Amino acid sequence: MSLELTTIEQSELESLETIINKNVGAFYKVGCALAKIRDSRLYRETYSTFEDYCKDRWDMSHQHADRLIGSSNVIENVTPVGVKPANERQTRPLTKLKPEQQQEAWEKVVKTAPEGKITARYVSKVVSEIKKDTTIKGVKKNEAKAMSINKNELIDEEVKQTFNAFYYEIQRAKMEKWKNTSKEAALYLVELTKDLIEIT
Numbered sequence: 001m002s003l004e005l006t007t008i009e010q011s012e013l014e015s016l017e018t019i020i021n022k023n024v025g026a027f028y029k030v031g032c033a034l035a036k037i038r039d040s041r042l043y044r045e046t047y048s049t050f051e052d053y054c055k056d057r058w059d060m061s062h063q064h065a066d067r068l069i070g071s072s073n074v075i076e077n078v079t080p081v082g083v084k085p086a087n088e089r090q091t092r093p094l095t096k097l098k099p100e101q102q103q104e105a106w107e108k109v110v111k112t113a114p115e116g117k118i119t120a121r122y123v124s125k126v127v128s129e130i131k132k133d134t135t136i137k138g139v140k141k142n143e144a145k146a147m148s149i150n151k152n153e154l155i156d157e158e159v160k161q162t163f164n165a166f167y168y169e170i171q172r173a174k175m176e177k178w179k180n181t182s183k184e185a186a187l188y189l190v191e192l193t194k195d196l197i198e199i200t
Contacts, residue, residue: 003041005045013037017057019032028071030072034069050065077102078103085106085118085123089120093124101130105127105130106123108130
């Protein structure tokens, strides 16, 4: 069921689509235009979903549209650094980080790129380092929480070490997008552990 656009919305849609037509290679402007069309549901008069709009109007997958939107968000987040990513490939790894981490990662990329040449591969390397650091900090924070268990509670040193190792592995699996251990399997193991504890 289509929902009519107001005259202003119709004009805005035409303006945004003109940006997409003229700038298919300019990922930032295209991403911003797509985000506005998606968020304001300007596709609704002709299409029932944003996915259908992207596919039929632009022969673009929903995933690619999301990548362009994510990349345009990255550009906005790293603008204070001064130097902006030159292409969508350079922004793609940064979309895996939180907005505040994106700026930190990009600053590091700009300052440390070999011979000043920024490549998508180097951006990925820096992002991986930051994600690894975040995981290690998370594990240490959790270790501190485990150590702060009420002194009246008993906890064996081996149990603490085992938990910390398990926690680290789950963080690693999460960082690797659940490639080798699925999220479902990790949750199942947690449930099994919980069941074991409750059987007394």
